[in-house]
Each structure stands twice: as C-alpha cells, then as structure tokens.
Amino acid sequence: MSDAESATDIEVPSDPLAGHAASAYFWGHVAGSGDVSDDGIEVVTNDEASAQVLAAVAGGDLEHDTTTRDYAHDTSITRTEEEYTLSIDSEDGDDAGLLGRSGALGLPVDGRGNYRFGAFSSYDRELLRGLLEGCGTICFKSSSGTVGISFVHDDADPLEFARELIADCPVDAPMGDLSETSSGGYWFGVDDDAAPAFGTWLYEDCEETGLFAPSRRRKLERSLEQAAAYDE
The missing domain is CATH 3.10.28 (Endonuclease I-creI)
Known part of the structure; x- marks a missing residue:
C-alpha cells in the first residue's frame, strides 16, 4: 500500500x-x-x-x-x-x-x-508538525556536518507562534532570532546542536496517527544519518 x-x-x-x-x-x-x-x-x-x-x-x-x-x-x-x-x-x-x-x-x-x-x-506536537511541513525546511549542512531545521514565512506572526510552541515543547531547543529573508519574508532556525533531538521528538510515534508527511520524515532520517556518519 x-x-x-x-x-x-x-x-x-x-x-x-x-x-x-x-x-x-x-x-x-x-x-x-x-x-x-x-x-x-x-x-x-x-x-x-x-x-x-x-x-x-x-x-x-x-x-x-x-x-x-x-x-x-x-x-x-x-x-x-x-x-x-x-x-x-x-x-x-x-x-x-x-x-x-x-x-x-x-x-x-x-x-x-x-x-x-x-x-x-492539547495537540501542540501535531500543530507544530503541520507548521513545519507547511513552512519549514529540514536539511543536512555539509559544511558543518549538522542537521538544519528552519521555518520561513511571508508573515512573522505564524513564526512567532511556532517559536512559542518550540519554547514550550519538552525538548530543549534553543532558536536563533527571527530575521528577514532576501525575498522579504521572515525566518528562524533551531540551533544545530538541538535539531536532532527536536526533529526526533517532532516525528516520534507519528506512524500511530498517520499525521505526517512521509517525504519530510525521510528527509529528517537521511539528514540524521548523514550527520552521524560525518562524526565518525
């Protein structure tokens, strides 16, 4: 299937x-x-x-x-x-x-x-997962061997709300400041050191509900594998 x-x-x-x-x-x-x-x-x-x-x-x-x-x-x-x-x-x-x-x-x-x-x-994780899949990016940073998780939007308000959700989540996930993009929107990123734990928590047990984008979870898993191999 x-x-x-x-x-x-x-x-x-x-x-x-x-x-x-x-x-x-x-x-x-x-x-x-x-x-x-x-x-x-x-x-x-x-x-x-x-x-x-x-x-x-x-x-x-x-x-x-x-x-x-x-x-x-x-x-x-x-x-x-x-x-x-x-x-x-x-x-x-x-x-x-x-x-x-x-x-x-x-x-x-x-x-x-x-x-x-x-x-x-009561469903902050699912709400935040939807936000990430709607306006976020996950990548492997080859220059530093780390995983990057960031949020980008034309409007600062949804990003401020995402920052509130991340600050309240059970994983310690420091973030950079909200900044302007070259296209006129806004963005912020989760600190690289915290990205693996934050990403893992965000997609933990998502198979049980089906509320996730499989391609986005695969991108996270591949990025984590690349980061782990970089450290070896």
Whole structure:
C-alpha cells in the first residue's frame, strides 16, 4: 500500500474545528502554507500523502502540479518540486457555509488573518508538525556536518507562534532570532546542536496517527544519518 493510500486511513474528528490531533495538524498546515477567506480555504503541500490526510480531515478538492520557485533564503537559486493544492470552497447559498460556519470568522482566524489555536492546545506536537511541513525546511549542512531545521514565512506572526510552541515543547531547543529573508519574508532556525533531538521528538510515534508527511520524515532520517556518519 502506498503512502497516499494509507494516509486516508486515519482517525478524523466529525468537526474539523474540534480539539483533535488531526484538526491540529490540518490547521498547522493551513497556517504554514495556506490561505483562509470567506470564499474558502486553500492549502499547499509538496507531499502527496500529507495532502490526502488534509483532504480526509476537512474535505475539498486536490489538484497536482509541478512548480519552480525561488529558494526562500537565496532568490538566485530555484528549485522544482511537486505541489498539491487542497481547495475547500464555501458553499454559496448553503446554510452550512464553510466547514459548517457562515464565514471565515467562524474559523480559528480573526479579522486580521491571525490564527487562534486555543482549541488545539492539547495537540501542540501535531500543530507544530503541520507548521513545519507547511513552512519549514529540514536539511543536512555539509559544511558543518549538522542537521538544519528552519521555518520561513511571508508573515512573522505564524513564526512567532511556532517559536512559542518550540519554547514550550519538552525538548530543549534553543532558536536563533527571527530575521528577514532576501525575498522579504521572515525566518528562524533551531540551533544545530538541538535539531536532532527536536526533529526526533517532532516525528516520534507519528506512524500511530498517520499525521505526517512521509517525504519530510525521510528527509529528517537521511539528514540524521548523514550527520552521524560525518562524526565518525
């Protein structure tokens, strides 16, 4: 069975706004790489299995494309990757509206586009995993033989929230300051010394729920293996 096929076999709440691990993962992705308006929700991922999970949680339509974009830290570098876009439209003329709400303000988003995540406070790891997969990067740094974990977003607010979640997580994970990118957005990184323990904790036991992007976990595992081999 492929990752995409097994991804839909997960426990999902009857309400995608309920306090639940799956809804926390979904809204982490939306905050990391999505957009919410009265017309609907759109969220983008480059992992097919993760896209299937998000669709299982909240419904909607999936589209697949291949895109080329500038690398966030250095706009002189481009990368081509698979892209899966989940679109959840508001039902015009339907009292149910968007996810059973009359508009975007019925979702965990305020009038300024800020996210309210109080309902998911018991599922910080899934929420943070969704954020990382939505706007984060994992890499092996060949120059230092270390693993790098960073978060990049056009808006500083989701990154400030991610920093709060990391500061409160059970693993000691110091972070660098929030800085501007060359493309006009913002980013921060977990200290390299703390990245292996933080990444391992973030994906620990994720197989039990299915709430993860297999390609992102594989990237973490390969990076950890490369770092271990570098030290030998």
